[in-house]
Amino acid sequence: MLDANLKQQLDTYLQYIKQPIEVSVSGDDSAKSKEVTELASELASMSDKISLKQGSNARTPCMSIAAAGVEPRVHFAGVPLGHEFTSLVLALLQAGGHPSKADPELLERIRHLKGEFHFETYISLSCHNCPDVVQALNLMANLNPNITHVMIDGGLFQDEVNQRGVMAVPAVYLNGEHFGQGRMTLEEIVEKVDTSAAEDKAAALNEKAPYDVLVVGGGPAGAAAAIYAARKGIRTAIVAERFGGQVMDTVGIENFISVTYTEGPKLSAALEQHVKEYGVDIITGQRAANIKRDGLLNIELESGATLKGKSVVLATGARWRELGVPGEEQYRTKGVAYCPHCDGPFYKGKKVAVIGGGNSGIEAAIDLAGIVEHVTVLEFADTLRADEVLVKKAKSMGNIDIIKNAQTTEVLGDGSKVNAIAYKDRVTGEAHTIELAGIFVQIGLVPNTGFLKESEVELSRMGEVIIDAKGATSMPGVFAAGDAANIPYKQIIISMGSGATAALSAFDYLIREAE
Structure with missing residues (x-):
């Protein structure tokens, strides 16, 4: 079922399994059940730490994964191939004791969540947004015995999809009730279920010392700005709702010079890794609410926290433009x-x-x-x-x-x-x-600049931040880059260039201010 090249890659990953795991298969006489059984058998044949057993899941076909002797909490209802094959591999590694690379503090929050959380995620195997959600919830289920998660292939379980009216993915349900729609990061999910920690996090952000360059936005422009600023040896941070921005929703990228083909999530992961190599403070799960000056530049966040910077680079990107006609909002995700x-x-x-x-x-x-x-x-x-x-x-x-x-x-x-x-x-x-x-x-993009409407930052008629050739805005010490700015041609490579320009201009501003 798996080709030779995929098996070779998989064999390398399976070496990271440290403890015995069990793969339970629940099936019937259908062709898809036979596919799941065949896939599970191939996995077991590739590692002496993987054993098979008969499952009893109500949904069939279904593959469940857990450490040996532990009741499964991670389930794949359907054949986890396509974009979800990576989710399957990660589930195997995590059940086998391979540690997650997620923030240790966030992992501890997950381990200490109180209550019962039974998640269900409807996906399509062609969805490039779905794996992030599936992998985040699988990790949570692996860490906390009070959490379970099942990935459900919407194309295979049509009766459920029709009954619940699912017409867009990923669609997440918690304890039988609709929980969320679309891409969500691990941090966003935890913030949503662990509301008691929000005030503590806001207080911790308020205590952070001022940054030399504070970048607002985690897309290509923000990543480039952070790297160029950090390379100057100055204290730099990125604050964003999620790292990657609009790129995370992009499938094929064929015009990124020197790279003949890549995909949005892959490029975003590479950007984040590059930023981390320079010690940039990455703050996600936060949305800007306003910008003010009281000597320093203050970025007020919707969470109630405030971050301070000697200079700021606005790289908040853009989102899909809506039709703005009757019925659009009512039938969003319902057609x-x-x-x-x-x-x-x-x-x-x-x-x-x-x-x-x-x-x-x-x-x-x-x-x-x-x-x-x-x-x-x-x-x-x-x-x-x-x-x-x-x-x-x-x-x-x-x-x-x-x-x-x-x-x-x-x-x-x-x-x-x-x-x-x-x-x-x-x-x-x-x-x-x-x-x-x-x-x-598919009618283009609208800049994410609504939080600037009451600020000193001048916006164009289209809501874009007006900048000069060096990326400077009308507010001293504030620079802008990428799709949020009034630069022509909204392209990834152009956003990166403008991010670099804004960071270099911010550094020049800091030098001159110091003088």
Whole structure:
């Protein structure tokens, strides 16, 4: 079932198993159960520390993993291949006693969580966001006997998906109730269940000494700024909601010079590792609320804490732009989606629409066309902005229609899920309705600068931070970079360059201020 190359890589990892583990397989006569059994058998044949036993999980097929003699708390309902194969390998290593590389303080918080926490995560094997959530919850279950977690392949357990109305992944349930949607880090999950520790953490952040350069945002621009600042030997920190930013939601990256192909999560992990090598203080799980000056620059956080810096680099990035039409909010994750790679499999054999005729929109249409029955692309303008090679590819496929001059006016549904989209022809004014099951919004980005609206930092009409050639803003000592700034062309490599520029300018500012 596993090819020779994958087995060779796996053999290297399995050497890290320190103690015997048991893999329990719950199955029936289905083809998928046979696949799970075959996969488990191959794993057991590769290590004398892995043994197999018959499982009794209510969901079948299911693979459960635990240290020998311990009741399993980590379960994979489905065949954990695709993007989830890494989750399976990590679960084996953790059950076998291999330590996690997560923050030791965070691990201790997990071990001491009180109460019963039974997590269920619905995923699709093509979802690049899902593994982070699965791996975080698996780790929590491995550390604390009061926590269990089951990964559920939504494509295999359609009855459950339909019953719970899951139309976007990852979808996490805790003790039977909806807990969260979309990518979540380990720290974000712990913060959500361990609310008693929030005040203590805020107090600890308040006690931190001022930084020479305080970077707000953990994407490519923020990472580059932190590295360039730290290399100058000055006290540097990054504060962000999560490390990686928008890059974590990017699948294929083919225009990063010198790297022919990589993926967002992989690039983000490399960036974080590089930043850590310079001793940068990385503070995640925090969102900026305001910036003020009282001699030093103060970054007020939504948690109530305040961090201080002699200079600040704003690199808060951007998020998906929303349609802003009736029905969009009501049917978010119930037919309105923003990630075709993650949620596309839920619309297999159905009709969908993609809103937006830029590169992202046409790429989404092409990807979806291989899964769904039909794709309708709605573009507001009278021309497509996508590269010609993508447009030709889309037009060559038999199940993609492209409609230009189409102004989306409403998302329609039956109260529980999307069933149509309404649009107006901008030339004739005629109203149209298309019956469908899903709508994928791909209309660009909006900068994450809302927290600056009441500050001294000047913003453009589009909400971008206005900077000069050196990355300086209208507020002395404050610099900006990346997608949050008014630089042309929102590209990863350009964001990194602007982050470096902002950090070098901040260092120059510190030298001049000291003089």
